[in-house]
Amino acid sequence: MVPPTLLEEQSKLLHSAACRCQDCYRLTTDHDRFLEDMPQDPEILMADFQKMGLFKPESIAIADRLTTSELRQALFFKNASQGDPEQEAMLRALAAEAGGLDQAFAAAFGPQAGRFFSNIQASGGVSRRVFLRNLVVGAALVTLTNCAQQAQQPDSPTTTGSGNLEKTDLKVGFIPITCATPIIMSDPLGFYQKYGLKVQVVKMPSWGAVRDSAIAGELDAYHMLAPMPIAMTLGLGSAPFSVKLASIENINGQAITVAKRHLGKVKEAKDFKGFVIGVPFPFSMHNLLLRYYLAAGGLNPDTDVQIRPVPPPDSIAQLVAGDIDAMLMPDPFNQRAVYEDAGFIHLLTKEIWNGHPCCAFAAGEPWIQENPNTFRALNKAIIEATGYASKAENRAEIAKAISSRQYLNQPPEVVEAVLTGKFPNGQGQELDVPDRIDFNPYPWQSFANWIQSQLVRWDLGKAAGVIQPDQYDKNGQAIYLTTEAQTLEKEVGLQPPTEIYREEKLAYDTFNPQDPVAYLASQKQKYGR
CATH class of the missing domain: 3.40.190.10 (Periplasmic binding protein-like II)
Structure with a gap:
């Protein structure tokens, strides 16, 4: 039998879960009476657990996933306890009482549940008590896990403490x-x-x-x-x-855009020779990608062109005014240049490095x-x-x-x-x-x-x-x-x-x-x- 002190603590945990998730779980707080009233048939017991709201049907799927080889026990206990060290310690104690986390879940809802059910019908009282103990422990763990998972659903106003x-x-x-x-x-x-x-x-x-x-x-x-x-x-x-x-x-998400006055004259990197080209900042991917592109095309970025820092919001005005001939800028300013008929897109930076x-x-x-x-x-x-x-x-x-x-x-x-x-x-x-x-x-x-x-x-x-x-x-x-x-x-x-x-x-x-x-x-x- 589960020691009375542990049963008492388990009851507190179940009650705590019910208080946190009242709409999901309506759990009894009289744990001893709960055990006494359990039906003899495990299949009826499982059905009654669902009716009582001890766990939702989807808990079975959750438990099934948790019993796979990918289960990381440390992550599970921390998630189920929602970061509460005392609750995590109690969950670990409950799992240990059932012979381990896998045993608790397997006995309760896991893929081996069918084997447990068939064995129970032919077994003595001691085996049945062990099974029922593990079943309740597993239910308690799944209940608390569901509470933690519900606290992380997208429609919750906050998901962190x-x-x-x-x-x-x-x-x-x-x-x-x-x-x-x-x-x-x-x-x-x-x-x-x-x-x-x-x-x-x-x-x-x-x-x-x-x-x-x-x-x-x-x-x-x-x-x-x-x-x-x-x-x-x-x-x-x-x-x-x-x-x-x-x-x-x-x-x-970037592009090389050239002033409309150069339309038809710029086909490749070498055609930028003599241009003043705007980039948003010296320490930017724009500057590094532009230099990479020009150097591969045979130009020296430090002598064959002039690369000038230009704040993105000022870029189109400078393109129109003739202060710059081209730019490697973030969007939407490349597209805005097209929208204003101020420039055309020479190439997208994904053509230089896709995924940069x-x-x-x-x-x-x-x-x-x-x-x-x-x-x-x-x-x-x-x-x-x-x-x-x-x-x-x-x-x-x-x-x-x-x-x-x-x-x-x-x-x-x-x-x-x-x-x-x-x-x-x-x-x-x-x-x-x-x-x-x-x-x-x-x-x-x-x-x-x-x-x-x-x-x-x-x-x-x-x-x-x-x-x-x-x-x-x-x-x-x-x-x-x-x-x-x-x-x-x-x-x-x-x-x-x-x-x-x-x-x-x-x-x-x-x-x-x-x-x-x-x-x-x-x-x-x-x-x-």
Whole structure:
């Protein structure tokens, strides 16, 4: 028999579950009487358990999954106890009383239940009592697991312990571009609210302003370019300031756009010779991808063209005024140039590197240390929003939500053309490119290594003297929070990779992240720079 003290504690647990989920479980609090009144036939017993609301029918499916070989017991106990150490200890004690977690679930609802039922009918009283004990323990565990799972359903207003958040009123800076979609849409579509956060998204004028604001600690967190946390942490272009890249906002999503006055004159990279070309920031994927493209086409990016930082909101005006001849900018400004008949799209950056990172969610390390729970909740909200944005069927809704004045301040048809990938290119063609922009929050360490290799290649911010050949992995793993992103992606139902590095296939070569120094040497040998 289960010792009375354990039965008493089990009853408290069941009652606690009933109090938390009154609409789902209406459990008796008189546990001894509950045991005495149990029917002799286990099949009737199981049916009665369902009628009494001890567990829902879907609990059987949950229990079945939990008894598979993939069950990680530590994760289960933490999830079922909702982070309460005392409740987790009691759950472990209950499972131990049944001979282990698998035994409890198998006896209660698992795939071996049929064998238990047949054995029970022919067995003596002691076996029956063992079975009933395990059955009740399993039911208790499933009940509590269901409570924990229901607390994480999407329609729940909050899914993290908002009471543990260091602060709930936050300000997150962003640049008004489609790369910021997950950060922006989380406001009108309720992802921040879901995690107990009240977030004001603050429109920033330029990437320089984002960097300076982060160093000054003016806001809580930021939309940043993927190379910025590396540059800022290593002190490239500014004083060193530790920044952590928590998740990637978008992949692809940029384009090289040329002023309409050059229509018909630009067909390939060498045709850009003598041009003034705008990029949003020196430490940007835009600058690195542009240099990669031009160098592969036979041009020296430092002498054959002039690359000029231009804040994205100013880019079209400069294109029209003749201050720049072309630009590699984030959208929607490439599409807006077509919309205004100011330019045409030469190529999408996915043609240079399909799946390349662009923007990210990031925060300064001092703020993260002061607000670890808030940072985790904020990152989780944005990761979940990124997953939502990755689905094509949600793009039109998102375009409508983020086009308004307080966010992108762009015509909805321009934003929708970018997000859906159905767009005119300004050269008389209507294109359909569903992954023109895409959304994947996973911060591959190979991204960090490629970025470092190109910072060294072009010695941006004197990177060649700062990033040592044996420090790529160390830098990347300290700045890009890949394993943390893995955990949060799983928690919101996404399926992140199990690896942190991957081989990256670009238009003109393949990057092996395990040997960035050899990759850099091959580029210099092939292109002279």
